[in-house]
Amino acid sequence: MSHRIASIPGDGIGVDVTVEARKVLDAAAARYGFSLEWEEFDWSCERYAETGAMMPEDGVEQLSGFDAILLGAVGFPGVPDHVSLWGLLIPLRRAFQQYVNLRPVRLLPGTTSALAGRTADELEMVIVRENSEGEYSAIGGRHNAGRPDEFVLQESVFTRVGVERIIRYAFELARTRSGHVTSATKSNGLIHSMPYWDEIFAEVGARHPDVRAEQCHVDALAARMVQAPDRIDVVVGSNLFGDILSDLAAAVTGGLGMAPSGNVNPSGEFPSMFEAVHGSAPDIAGQGIANPVAQILAGAMLLDHLGETVAAQAIRSSVDEVLAAGKVLTPDLGGTSTTTGLGTAVAETLR
Amino acid sequence: MSHRIASIPGDGIGVDVTVEARKVLDAAAARYGFSLEWEEFDWSCERYAETGAMMPEDGVEQLSGFDAILLGAVGFPGVPDHVSLWGLLIPLRRAFQQYVNLRPVRLLPGTTSALAGRTADELEMVIVRENSEGEYSAIGGRHNAGRPDEFVLQESVFTRVGVERIIRYAFELARTRSGHVTSATKSNGLIHSMPYWDEIFAEVGARHPDVRAEQCHVDALAARMVQAPDRIDVVVGSNLFGDILSDLAAAVTGGLGMAPSGNVNPSGEFPSMFEAVHGSAPDIAGQGIANPVAQILAGAMLLDHLGETVAAQAIRSSVDEVLAAGKVLTPDLGGTSTTTGLGTAVAETLR
Ligand SMILES: CC(C)[C@H](C(=O)O)[C@@H](O)C(=O)O
Ligand SMILES: CC(C)[C@H](C(=O)O)[C@@H](O)C(=O)O
Numbered sequence: 001m002s003h004r005i006a007s008i009p010g011d012g013i014g015v016d017v018t019v020e021a022r023k024v025l026d027a028a029a030a031r032y033g034f035s036l037e038w039e040e041f042d043w044s045c046e047r048y049a050e051t052g053a054m055m056p057e058d059g060v061e062q063l064s065g066f067d068a069i070l071l072g073a074v075g076f077p078g079v080p081d082h083v084s085l086w087g088l089l090i091p092l093r094r095a096f097q098q099y100v101n102l103r104p105v106r107l108l109p110g111t112t113s114a115l116a117g118r119t120a121d122e123l124e125m126v127i128v129r130e131n132s133e134g135e136y137s138a139i140g141g142r143h144n145a146g147r148p149d150e151f152v153l154q155e156s157v158f159t160r161v162g163v164e165r166i167i168r169y170a171f172e173l174a175r176t177r178s179g180h181v182t183s184a185t186k187s188n189g190l191i192h193s194m195p196y197w198d199e200i201f202a203e204v205g206a207r208h209p210d211v212r213a214e215q216c217h218v219d220a221l222a223a224r225m226v227q228a229p230d231r232i233d234v235v236v237g238s239n240l241f242g243d244i245l246s247d248l249a250a251a252v253t254g255g256l257g258m259a260p261s262g263n264v265n266p267s268g269e270f271p272s273m274f275e276a277v278h279g280s281a282p283d284i285a286g287q288g289i290a291n292p293v294a295q296i297l298a299g300a301m302l303l304d305h306l307g308e309t310v311a312a313q314a315i316r317s318s319v320d321e322v323l324a325a326g327k328v329l330t331p332d333l334g335g336t337s338t339t340t341g342l343g344t345a346v347a348e349t350l351r
Numbered sequence: 352m353s354h355r356i357a358s359i360p361g362d363g364i365g366v367d368v369t370v371e372a373r374k375v376l377d378a379a380a381a382r383y384g385f386s387l388e389w390e391e392f393d394w395s396c397e398r399y400a401e402t403g404a405m406m407p408e409d410g411v412e413q414l415s416g417f418d419a420i421l422l423g424a425v426g427f428p429g430v431p432d433h434v435s436l437w438g439l440l441i442p443l444r445r446a447f448q449q450y451v452n453l454r455p456v457r458l459l460p461g462t463t464s465a466l467a468g469r470t471a472d473e474l475e476m477v478i479v480r481e482n483s484e485g486e487y488s489a490i491g492g493r494h495n496a497g498r499p500d501e502f503v504l505q506e507s508v509f510t511r512v513g514v515e516r517i518i519r520y521a522f523e524l525a526r527t528r529s530g531h532v533t534s535a536t537k538s539n540g541l542i543h544s545m546p547y548w549d550e551i552f553a554e555v556g557a558r559h560p561d562v563r564a565e566q567c568h569v570d571a572l573a574a575r576m577v578q579a580p581d582r583i584d585v586v587v588g589s590n591l592f593g594d595i596l597s598d599l600a601a602a603v604t605g606g607l608g609m610a611p612s613g614n615v616n617p618s619g620e621f622p623s624m625f626e627a628v629h630g631s632a633p634d635i636a637g638q639g640i641a642n643p644v645a646q647i648l649a650g651a652m653l654l655d656h657l658g659e660t661v662a663a664q665a666i667r668s669s670v671d672e673v674l675a676a677g678k679v680l681t682p683d684l685g686g687t688s689t690t691t692g693l694g695t696a697v698a699e700t701l702r
Contacts, residue, residue: 081539140543188432192491
């Protein structure tokens with residue numbers, strides 16, 4: 001069995017950590033009897049600086065034949081985010097209908113939560129973020145530019161298809177976990193989009209009577225993540241709410257350096273794409289000190305998605321083992337290891 | 352000196368806690384030689400149930416002559432939030448151009464933070480929330496209703512006037528505190544509204560070279576509140592971002608039961624309105640167990656706004672004293688006192 005993987009290391013520490021994730025995935029493949037055929041793409045802000053585009057015009061086409069994509073991180077000083085991200089990450093998410101952004105978090109061994117007195121099993125949750133529409137819309141613009149009465153409009157777009165499928169995905173996922181799903185809303189403030197979201201959440205809920213469904217305003221839910229994370233398991237949220245809540249969930253558990261993320265096309269019609277939640281951190285890029293754990297765990301999610309669930313689980317166990325041992329840790333974890341050192345330790349534990 | 356105050360206890364525990372705040376404010380007035388002339392308004396979901404409107408048609412007019420407004424909380428099961436809030440709270444915020452929503456938080460004595468190992472002075476901050484436009488807009492609606500291709504649009508509106516004045520307010524406030532202001536952005540995802548927000552933040556920043564200005568994506572800022580709250584002092588955010596971040600800030604400090612909020616019209620042309628951040632909590636209403644601290648502290652903010660800063664400070668000190676003594680605490684604080692018991696204790700400490 002062989003899987004074709006496109007690797008886009010991107011910018012900054014994205015490059016540093018993607019090498020390590022590849023190393024670990026290759027070790028897992030060797031151990032569990034499948035092979036990975038990698039192809040690397042240099043799409044990045046560097047490429048943008050040279051050519052004026054983050055990726056080639058036929059970028060989407062070039063990737064469409066792969067079984068999955070491993071993405072490093074994009075972003076570099078001088079290239080505005082709305083160029084770098086809207087020139088690569090976001091178009092890929094949309095072209096490949098990766099409408100689910102799956103963000104599991106848990107407290108990893110040897111790390112401590114920012115919260116007082118919480119055990120690891122109170123801190124395990126997954127954010128199911130809508131990844132194709134909502135608040136992230138290109139529709140909008142400026143009126144009366146340069147005048148005192150200037151204003152900007154920004155449209156949010158919620159389609160029945162888009163809202164229904166992400167909520168359905170969250171209900172199905174909840175069935176395989178605690179049987180409890182919490183929807184992030186804000187229908188008291190956003191009086192068009194969020195009552196609509198709530199309406200569809202109720203409809204889908206009625207078709208899943210075995211799942212305990214609850215909705216909570218996003219402000220209160222953010223507070224709950226800090227005050228009662230044990231009352232949260234599966235959270236479903238819009239593009240923006242899911243973005244905020246998943247960073248927060250990562251922060252209350254092991255931190256952003258540890259959180260993986262999958263941009264998933266559940267039908268399998270198009271490739272799914274896996275990445276760390278953290279950014280490209282240009283200030284520490286190339287120094288060999290970035291923590292590769294999030295990207296390695298993103299690699300495990302990629303294998304899960306390809307059906308290599310035993311290998312994926314073995315990667316997670318190896319990460320846990322290395323972290324628990326506490327001997328090979330990057331500086332952010334209180335150690336003196338390099339990025340490569342930590343990646344190699346995980347790969348060796350796997351073998 | 353006499354001040355005319357409109358009191359709108361509203362719904363649920365709003366009624367329970369507003370009585371106590373009045374009691375404390377009256378005690379402060381007696382002690383510091385001014386008087387408060389109260390008028391009470393029964394505007395609420397109950398009124399809506401009876402008359403079909405949260406407030407009378409000339410509600411805004413009726414309030415406009417007051418020096419300030421003390422609001423309890425609005426919301427009751429059966430009355431959709433977008434009726435109750437958009438029929439009272441939000442129109443008042445807008446009619447009186449209370450464009451600043453000021454939300455200070457700090458760790459009160461005798462309470463513990465949800466975060467591990469944080470001292471009280473690392474947990475003192477203030478959220479300056481835009482309160483009149485942004486994501487909370489009535490513009491939008493449903494297209495293709497009932498069809499599979501149905502969708503909903505929700506418009507966000509950012510005006511130059513609206514963005515500039517809130518950011519300016521935050522810079523001025525930062526000058527009186529740490530000299531550091533952090534702007535919540537999301538220009539990498541919301542590519543019309545947030546780059547505009549950032550542009551104006553930079554312009555206003557250039558006119559305040561003595562203030563250290565920084566911007567941070569709202570997702571990363573939420574994470575920072577948990578991981579490094581000591582790096583935050585004054586935060587300025589849009590209506591939605593400010594809402595989420597202020598609940599979060601309350602959660603990492605004393606909790607929502609302790610957080611006050613001011614809807615401020617800085618010019619003084621119209622009355623400002625003060626309220627607790629928490630909601631009406633109908634499940635515990637009328638039982639005499641609600642924690643009145645947030646509403647009492649909202650009352651202190653009201654006095655600050657009227658220039659009675661010595662009395663306001665005395666109220667805060669009295670709250671601190673009662674909490675530190677730990678003898679008269681409501682159940683949420685681990686005690687057995689009633690709402691009235693705690694309110695009376697603060698009032699008596701003041702005298
Ligand atoms: C009640 C609701 C509309 C509100 C808001 O989001 O403004 C509340 O959460 C608040 O923060 O005052
Ligand atoms: C980079 C940015 C556009 C992005 C997002 O908000 O989607 C990032 O924060 C993420 O969560 O993947």
